[in-house]
Amino acid sequence: MALSYVFETPVSGFNFENSTRNAGLESLLGDTKVKAPRPLKTGTTIAGVVYKDGVVLGADTRATSSEVVADKMCAKIHYIAPNIYCCGAGTAADTEKTTELLSSNLTIFSMNSGRNPRLTMAANILQDMLFRYRGQIGANLILGGVDCTGNHLYTVGPYGDMDKVPYLAMGSGDLAAMGILEDRFKPNMGIEDAKVLVRDAIHAGIMSDLGSGNNIDICVITKEGVDYIRPYQESEFKDKRQRKYKYKPGTTPVLVENVIRLEVDLVEETIQKMETA
Amino acid sequence: MVVYAGQHQTECLQYSELVPDWTEHEVNTGTTIMAVEFNGGVVIGADSRTTTGAYIANRVTDKLTPIHDRIFCCRSGSAADTQAIADAVTYQLGFYSIVMDEPPLVQTAANLFRQLCYRYRELLTAGIIVAGWDNRHSGQVYTVPIGGMLVRQPVAVGGSGSSYIYGFIDSTYKPGMTKEECLRFTGQALALAMERDGSSGGVARLAAITQAGLEHSVILGNQLPKFPTA
16 A cells, blocks of 8 residues: 555556445445445447458547537547557447457567557457456457458457457447448448448447437548548537637736755665666 | 425436446347267357347357367357457467467367356356367367366257256257268257347358368348247
């Protein structure tokens, strides 16, 4: 337990002490009386489709905090590698950090081996990590990309289960999006058809699900490169701001200024040499 | 929601109603899996449905996982657990066969599964059927249900759909069937189970493993054998 005035070097890796404490409290007090606080879930619609020359990923851009829209332009398609992108649904913080961790590890691998990472490696790393944490990391991820073996689309769930399929939808709006995909998906589509299909799937999710909304982002990954179109389509229901909310510095007059210097003592100095080999 | 005379109380939508219930559930392969021995090999089969609560997460799953060149496992139970176990056993078996410099026995693979499933029985939900061919005992089927038991059987079924076909299996199976008869028998059994069990469905995946190699086949949903009561 860290006291606020003593600096402790944090232990590496995730710490689930609070989750176990919450689970213990809930079972102790009976779960009708005490409900542990739930992590923030961003209701979402994400989808992915494999087409002739690559993979198209799509996502909405709404992040909700209970009934309020916290972020109208949230980026749910995360960069993993130059040829791999990942859409995340579930607990917002978990998807963000998991994808960042994966991206760092794959960058190190690329530098060591001189190769672009493969989708199957990224999916395996995610699967290993999420299985080890037994569902505590609430990340529902759609991994898509192009590597030397072809165009691939994987999904990895929070418990560590993996599926490889030609088209996918995830998130709270996925039932609506899946309906569109099941109806109109064909193998080996052209790029424009694929983009329109993913857009329509996300649009269905936005229309039918309260947790999804605002704009639609699309990411097209091919052998040649990545086209990250953000936003691909803006919300039809945007409101116009009535006035400007930015104020110039000096609008609020300063009456009194008081500077208090803090007395700080150097308590401890440690030097850690970096391995720059 | 209480309605008073003349007044009307509206309830704010709870957040838990925005995020659907199935996101809380783990992904399960509620399943039908089956394996049959015949003279010279084994026939294995499985349905293709993976569910998360009431939602079908994947309707074209492949539950027949290769462990080695002539050894397969059929997975039922938690998708994550069985995938992780199968990966671990594939690694261990590959290592073992390099060290022994010969193809592994099906019995070895089955025991590796059993050791993992028994040791971690509190944490795992995995019902696995191991089937394959080796040069010592030809075709063999071993079942490792939840809990970590290991037993060899000429016919083994598993998963939630298996309860519906025990009668069919017991009455129809006879020793000494040919490979084609086994394939037809497995196809019919899977079709019957998929018809009755909500957690089984999609397509029926079959495979025949013999000394010569593997033969995969898929029976699409509309090509499954039909029965008068259906």
